[in-house]
Amino acid sequence: MATQAAESRNDTLKVVGVIQARVGSTRLPGKVLLPLGGRPILERMLARVAHAEQLDDVIVATTRLAADDSIRRLTAACRVPCISGDPYDLVDRHLLAARATGADAVVKIPSDCPLIDPAIIDETVGVFRANADRYAYVSNLHPASWPDGNDVEVIRLDALETTAREARRPFEREHTTPFIWDQPERFACGNVTWSTGKDLSSTVRLTLDYEEDYQLISAVFEALHRAGSADAAGALVPPFNVEAIVAFLDHHPEVRALNAAYAGQSWMQNHAAELRTLGNDAARSADSSAAQEAP
Numbered sequence: 432m433a434t435q436a437a438e439s440r441n442d443t444l445k446v447v448g449v450i451q452a453r454v455g456s457t458r459l460p461g462k463v464l465l466p467l468g469g470r471p472i473l474e475r476m477l478a479r480v481a482h483a484e485q486l487d488d489v490i491v492a493t494t495r496l497a498a499d500d501s502i503r504r505l506t507a508a509c510r511v512p513c514i515s516g517d518p519y520d521l522v523d524r525h526l527l528a529a530r531a532t533g534a535d536a537v538v539k540i541p542s543d544c545p546l547i548d549p550a551i552i553d554e555t556v557g558v559f560r561a562n563a564d565r566y567a568y569v570s571n572l573h574p575a576s577w578p579d580g581n582d583v584e585v586i587r588l589d590a591l592e593t594t595a596r597e598a599r600r601p602f603e604r605e606h607t608t609p610f611i612w613d614q615p616e617r618f619a620c621g622n623v624t625w626s627t628g629k630d631l632s633s634t635v636r637l638t639l640d641y642e643e644d645y646q647l648i649s650a651v652f653e654a655l656h657r658a659g660s661a662d663a664a665g666a667l668v669p670p671f672n673v674e675a676i677v678a679f680l681d682h683h684p685e686v687r688a689l690n691a692a693y694a695g696q697s698w699m700q701n702h703a704a705e706l707r708t709l710g711n712d713a714a715r716s717a718d719s720s721a722a723q724e725a726p
Contacts, residue, residue: 444563446556446585447534448480448489449525451544453518454498458640463542464501465645467652469626470641472545473502474651476699477509479670480540482549487588488532492524493540521607526595529588536563537591539584539607542640546648547581548673555583555623559650562621563587568611569621573708576625578611579674579694580637583623584608602702613708633695635687643690646667650686651676 451471454461463473473491480489490701491513491659493502499515506513514531516524529537538556551571559569565588571583586594590611594603598610611618625631639648679686703709 444535445487445533446536447484447532448538448540449492450540450542451492451521451527452502453494462639463715468656471505472482472503473542476545477511478707479549483552485553490528490532492528494518515695520604522595522604525607527592536585536587541582544580545639551577551581552583556585557642558623559585565619566621567618571623572620573612575632576630578635578637592658613706636690639655647686647689655680
């Protein structure tokens with residue numbers, strides 16, 4: 432689905448989506464391989480991301496562990512490239528992915544966002560393309576506004592390389608981008624917010640970490656998926672979007688309640704004392720509008 436941002440697309444840049452995936456989840460082991468409509472969740476997600484027109488390529492970044500041979504087999508079957516790197520250093524894996532694809536920028540897309548809307552990817556990447564000389568980093572997370580599970584973070588290669596050289600704290604390596612966005616005086620950061628003006632980031636949870644999340648995602652997929660819209664053949668019918676998901680959950684509060692106990696949770700809460708800019712998200716929202724309007 433094309434977005435308004437696509438009109439000012441900078442085609443001189445190669446922007447590559449990087450889906451970080453592994454089977455070693457402690458809360459929900461093997462979650463990316465759980466069935467969703469008869470196919471593994473990761474396969475369903477790859478099919479959705481393939482509809483993002485602002486991405487020049489997509490690659491999966493998994494670990495070197497033998498347990499993730501299953502990820503490598505799945506990506507090979509889907510004809511999606513895959514790199515293998517450090518199990519806990521996501522900066523390393525994203526840099527490996529950038530080098531393997533010759534990317535000028537990578538787009539961090541976690542595999543625990545299986546229902547991500549490709550139009551949101553396009554909108555966020557489009558803002559980056561239009562402002563690549565201005566921003567080292569563009570996301571839709573600072574502040575977040577779309578339902579949780581639509582995380583898009585675009586990282587310019589030079590900023591990623593600096594992070595690889597200088598980031599020392601374990602959470603900076605594990606979560607890839609805090610070294611960048613927690614230093615806005617050093618790295619110019621842009622943000623994209625939902626044009627509806629809504630903020631459902633802490634009330635609608637579409638991310639996959641717990642069994643209850645899987646139950647909700649399965650219910651949404653069963654209700655909204657159209658056969659052929661996201662299959663291995665690459666059908667061009669757009670997948671159901673975030674508006675359809677929200678409408679379904681509004682009409683089915685019993686489904687929305689399945690994982691409501693986990694709504695608003697974030698890894699950042701565990702590092703609040705170490706992250707300097709968590710309280711500045713409101714200020715960043717003003718810069719979001721400037722980013723969206725820039726030529």
